[in-house]
Amino acid sequence: xxxxxxxxxxxxxxxxxxxxxxxxxxxxxxxxxxxxxxxxxxxxxxxxxxxxxxxxxxxxxxxxxxxxxxxxxxxxxxxxxxxxxxxxxxxxxxxxxxxxxxxxxxxxxxxxxxxxxxxxxxxxxxxxxxxxxxxxxxxxxxxxxxxxxxxxxxxxxxxxxxxxxxxxxxxxxxxxxxxxxxxxxxxxxxxxxxxxxxxxxxxxxxxxxxxxxxxxxxxxxxxxxxxxxxxxxxxxxxxxxxxxxxxxxxxxxxxxxxxxxxxxxxxxxxxxxxxxxx
Numbered sequence: 219x220x221x222x223x224x225x226x227x228x229x230x231x232x233x234x235x236x237x238x239x240x241x242x243x244x245x246x247x248x249x250x251x252x253x254x255x256x257x258x259x260x261x262x263x264x265x266x267x268x269x270x271x272x273x274x275x276x277x278x279x280x281x282x283x284x285x286x287x288x289x290x291x292x293x294x295x296x297x298x299x300x301x302x303x304x305x306x307x308x309x310x311x312x313x314x315x316x317x318x319x320x321x322x323x324x325x326x327x328x329x330x331x332x333x334x335x336x337x338x339x340x341x342x343x344x345x346x347x348x349x350x351x352x353x354x355x356x357x358x359x360x361x362x363x364x365x366x367x368x369x370x371x372x373x374x375x376x377x378x379x380x381x382x383x384x385x386x387x388x389x390x391x392x393x394x395x396x397x398x399x400x401x402x403x404x405x406x407x408x409x410x411x412x413x414x415x416x417x418x419x420x421x422x423x424x425x426x427x428x429x430x431x432x433x434x435x436x437x438x439x440x441x442x443x444x445x446x447x448x449x450x451x452x453x454x455x456x457x458x459x460x461x462x463x464x465x466x467x468x469x470x471x472x473x474x475x476x477x478x479x480x481x482x483x484x485x486x487x488x489x490x491x492x493x494x495x496x
Contacts, residue, residue, distance in 0.1 A: 235314075236340075236342075236347075236348075238290070239287075239291060239314065239340055239348075240340070240348055240361075242286065242287060242290050242291075243287065243316075243338060243340060243348075243350060244350065244359070244361065245286070246282075246283045246286035246287055247283060247336055247338055247350050247352060247359070248359065249282070249286070250279050250282060250283060250336060250352075251352065251357075253275070253278065253279065253282075254275070254279065254321070254336065254352070254354065255354070257273070257275040257327075258327060258330065258332075258334075258354065259327070259328070259329065259330025261273045261274060261275045261327075261328065272300065272324065273321065273324060273327070273328055275320070275321060275327075276299075276300045276320045276321050276324065277300045277301070277320075278320075279320035279321065279336065280298045280300045280301040280318055280320045281301060283318060283320070283338065284296050284298065284301060284316070284318065287316060291314065293312055293314075294312050294313075294314045294315060294316060295308075295310045295311070295312040295314070295315035295316070295469075296315070296316050296318075297310070297315060297316065297317045297318065297440065297466075297469040298317075298318040298319075298320065298440070299319065299438070299440050299471045300320055300471075306470065307468040307469065307470045308468060308469045308470065309467070309468055310341075310344065310466060310467055310468060310469060313342065313343060314340065314341065314342055315340075315341040315344070315466070315469075316338065316339070316340060316341070317338070317339040317341060317346075317439065317440050317443040317444070317466070317469075318336075318337070318338050318339075318440065319336070319337040319338075319418060319440040319441055319444075320336060321334060321335075321336065322334060322335055322336065322337045322351075322416050322417060322418035322419065322441060323335065323414070323415050323416030323417075323418070323419065325415060326415045326416060327354075331415070332354055332355040333354075333355050333414045333415055333416050333419060334354050334355075334415075334416055334419075335351055335352045335353050335354050335355075335416065335418060335419055336350075336351070336352040337349070337350070337351050337352075337418035337440070337441065337443070337444040337445070338350040338351075338444055339443035339444040339446070339447055340363075340447075341443070341464075341465075341466060343465055344464055344465025344466040344467055345464050345465050345466075346363070346443045346444065346446045346447040346450070346464065347363050347364065347447060348361070348362070348363035348366065348447050349361065349362065349363060349443065349444030349445060349446065349447035349448050350444055351418050351419065351422045351444050351445060351448065353419060353422070355419075358370050358371050359371055359372075360422050360425070360426065360448060361448075362425075362447065362448050362451035362452075363447040363448075363450065363451050364447065364450040364451055365451075366451060367451055367452075368425060368426065368448060368451045368452050370426075375426065377425065377426060377427040377452040377454075378427065379427070380426055380427035380428060381427030381428075381430075382427075386408070386409050386410065386430045387409060387410045387411070387412050387428070387429050387430060388405060388409040388410070388411055388412070388429060388430055388431050388432065388433070388481070388485070389411075389412050389413070389414060389420035389421070389423065389424070389429050389431070389432035389433070389434070390402075390411050390412070390413055390432070390433055390434070391413060391415075391417065391420065391434045391435075391436055391437070392413055393436075394435060395435065398435060401492050401493060401495075402433065402489070402492055404488075404492060405488065405489070405492070409430065409431075412429065417434060417437045417438075417441035417442055417445075418441055418442065418444060418445050420432050420434065420445075421434075421442050421445035421446070421448075421449065421480060422444075422445045422448050424445075424449060424454055424480055424481055425445060425448035425449045425451065425452055425454055426448075429481070430481055430482055430485050431479065431480060431481020431482060431485035431486065431489070432479065432480050432481060433478075433479040433489060434477065434478060434479075435459070435475065435477040436475055436477075437475055437476060437477065437478065438473060438475060438476065439463040439466065439469075439473060439476050442476070442478070443466075446464070449480055454480055454481065454482070455480060455481065455482075455483055455486040456478060456480040457478060457479055457480065457486055457489075457490070458476055458477065458478045459477040459478060459479070459493070460476075460477065461476075462476070463476045
C-alpha cells in the first residue's frame with residue numbers, strides 16, 4: 219500500500235536532474251501524439267503468444283521516445299515490452315529507470331476505439347516517482363507524482379473536485395477468475411462497473427477521481443507504473459495482491475502479472491475484507 223509521506227501535498231525540493239528528466243520526457247511523449255493519432259485505427263496488428271495485440275506503431279513509439287531520453291540520459295535504464303527482447307531478466311542498476319508502454323489498450327487502438335494511450339513512468343531506485351499518461355480519448359496528458367501533485371495538460375487538478383461530481387464507479391478488467399468474481403460479488407451490487415480495455419487509463423482515472431477504485435488481476439508492470447505515480451500524487455491507496463513489483467530491480471517482457479487493487483481508503487478496505495473472507 220502506498221504510504222503518503224507528504225500529506226500536505228507540498229512540492230519536494232526538486233533536484234535539477236529530476237526536473238530536467240520530467241521536462242524532457244514531457245516533450246518526448248508529446249512529440250508522439252501526432253504519430254499516435256495518424257496510426258489510430260489504421261495500423262495493422264499481430265497477435266502475440268500471450269493473446270495480446272502488437273502493432274508496428276508500438277515499436278516505433280518505443281524507439282522514438284527512448285531515442286530522445288537516451289540522448290540526454292545515457293546512464294539511465296530503459297524498459298519497454300516492445301524494445302527489450304529475449305526472456306532474460308535485465309538488471310536495473312541505474313538510479314533512474316524509465317518504464318514505457320507505447321500503446322496501452324492496443325486492441326482498442328487497432329480497432330479504432332479511442333480508449334487508449336501512452337504510459338511512461340520515471341522510477342527512482344525502482345519506485346515510480348513521476349508518471350505520464352497520454353489519454354487519446356480526451357487528447358490530454360495526465361502527469362504527476364508524490365509530492366508534485368496531479369496535472370492535466372500542465373494545469374493542476376484536484377481529485378476531490380471531480381470525485382464529488384461522479385457516481386461511484388469501479389474499474390474491472392475481464393476475463394476474471396470465477397472464484398475471485400464470486401468474492402467480489404458484493405461490490406457488483408453496490409458500484410457501477412467500467413471495463414475500459416486500458417489498464418493505464420483505468421488506474422489513471424482512479425487518480426483523477428472519475429473512478430472510485432479498480433481491481434485488476436491481468437496487468438503487467440508497464441501497464442501501471444505511470445498510474446502508480448499518479449495515484450501516489452493524490453494519496454490513493456495502491457495494494458498488490460501478492461508481491462509488489464516495486465522497487466523494481468529487474469525487467470523482462472516475460473514478467474508475470476502483478477495483480478492489484480487501488481482506490482479510496484473505504485474502497486480498499488472493502489476489497490481487503492472481501493478477499494480475506496473468501
